[in-house]
Amino acid sequence: MALRYALLGLLAKNEATGYELTQQFKETVIHFWTAHHTQIYRELLKMEEEGLTHSKTVQQSDYPDKKIYTITDKGFAQLLEWMLNKPVNVPKLKDDLLLRVSMFHFIPTERAIDFLEKSKEHHQMGLMMTKKWQEENFPKGTYGENELGEYLTSEFGIRYMESWLSWCNWAIKVLKKKGES
Amino acid sequence: MALRYALLGLLAKNEATGYELTQQFKETVIHFWTAHHTQIYRELLKMEEEGLTHSKTVQQSDYPDKKIYTITDKGFAQLLEWMLNKPVNVPKLKDDLLLRVSMFHFIPTERAIDFLEKSKEHHQMGLMMTKKWQEENFPKGTYGENELGEYLTSEFGIRYMESWLSWCNWAIKVLKKKGES
DNA sequence: TGAGTCATGTAAGTTGTTACATGATTAC
DNA sequence: GTAATCATGTAACAACTTACATGACTCA
The missing domain is CATH 1.10.10.10 (Winged helix-like DNA-binding domain superfamily/Winged helix DNA-binding domain)
Structure with missing residues (x-):
């Protein structure tokens, strides 16, 4: 529905x-x-x-x-x-990459880092596009009367992707430390 | 699959x-x-x-x-x-609350803030539980051989919820500013 | 020469959801 | 007495995915 x-x-x-x-x-x-x-x-x-x-x-x-x-x-x-x-349903996420991450212990460390680097690229691109879109549509945080929702969710998208990127960097660090030992 | x-x-x-x-x-x-x-x-x-x-x-x-x-x-x-x-599929998100957020311009500001407060509670609880789970299973960031994946994804969960909470606070601020004017 | 855009859909198959069923045991 | 836990499933339905189809036009 x-x-x-x-x-x-x-x-x-x-x-x-x-x-x-x-x-x-x-x-x-x-x-x-x-x-x-x-x-x-x-x-x-x-x-x-x-x-x-x-x-x-x-x-x-x-x-x-x-x-x-x-x-x-x-x-x-x-x-x-x-x-x-109507009651708010719980969010449903299906992330193929994170599913693979959950099994990283089965594959070589370099290959795992590879996956994360690809994901970084993907999110970096998404982040740039969303930021550009937000600047064009809501310059300096100004939004029209019926645009409030879009403004709020686009900001969510930006923060979500930034948080993804920072997690990727953290995870790569963990994997590199593991590769050394 | x-x-x-x-x-x-x-x-x-x-x-x-x-x-x-x-x-x-x-x-x-x-x-x-x-x-x-x-x-x-x-x-x-x-x-x-x-x-x-x-x-x-x-x-x-x-x-x-x-x-x-x-x-x-x-x-x-x-x-x-x-x-x-196998190629990595794009992630699929279905978030009922964000869907409502995207239509916040249709409802009273106080009601919108209400939704966000409820969501904050929900994510705060999830955050606490995940943090506790992580501390119990990976004290000081130590993980077993076949636990790497779980360690990485639990950290993702934590960062994801923190990012949600910070976005909620930001969105509530935006709505309150709007309510004043 | 092939890819992409515009624009709409059908059909078949796979996933995901909801309601129902069983039946003993334990906790409030 | 009411709900939750343990443990497994069936059946019906709703939602989602994938492949295919049309056909003119534009861009590199």
Whole structure:
């Protein structure tokens, strides 16, 4: 059900196509949720059936037709009802790299360090991109009326990646000390 | 497939029952993976069919029978093959609270702060428990030969929760400043 | 010449969740 | 008496992933 509310939340700010929603997931929602485009299209269909959204198809000359979704009053009401009255579920993390880390004692130390270096690169890139995005969208910490949430979660993303990087450095140190002995 | 390797990794350290594996998930694996007991039992059955594990049933007088699983050579070989040669998947996060945070502009500021205070409590508790667990299992940063992974991931858990708490405090400040104006 | 963007989806398969079931024992 | 622990599972359903499909256009 949560994917549905993530989509309603985005639509409550701006009308959008399934494609655009998928892009927004990659840009901003990625800090706390993941979804494939196939999932998004399916959920949009279901929501329209239930009257939470409304769509109009727009013909385009050069590009394929697109379907623009808007949120309905019923959709917005249900979004608020969820936000205010539904219990908060526990977070669910699935991290493939950390799973490997938990078994580092089975592989050579150099190989383990390799994994961590790759992960550092990955998070360094993510950190740079998110920082740039935040500076462009919220210069000097200023945010628009309906942007508060995005501002807060983007800051979470930055801190999360910084904390990842610092942990990576710490773990590499531990492994190097172990390699010496 | 990753759940399978998480289980093989635990079994490579010690034989265990499905119940014990579920407990270990709650204690240590929780920092990077989640799974219900129903999923764990199902995966254990599949793994035995494929010869990756082997089980023996032990009768108990007072408690129900239990099935103790051990990893086979084939299982260990497959675990190493995965660790060393399979690409690392991107992490997947589903955080219900952050999803709500992303829509904080729709609800009253006091209510939003409330959510963050609850989350602080939750992470504070988790932090304390993990710290205590780490001190008991790795006093002064000393770890056994096959405990390296657990040591590294428990430290990740601690840093993760600390970073959560500091973000919560920051976000509450932002909201209070907004409430004043 | 191949990769990427725009734009939407179907179908099949794998995971993950929820509710239910058993039944004795121990702790508050 | 109510809940929790020990220990294992089935069944039904919901969510998620992967592979495939279309087809014009742009950029290196």
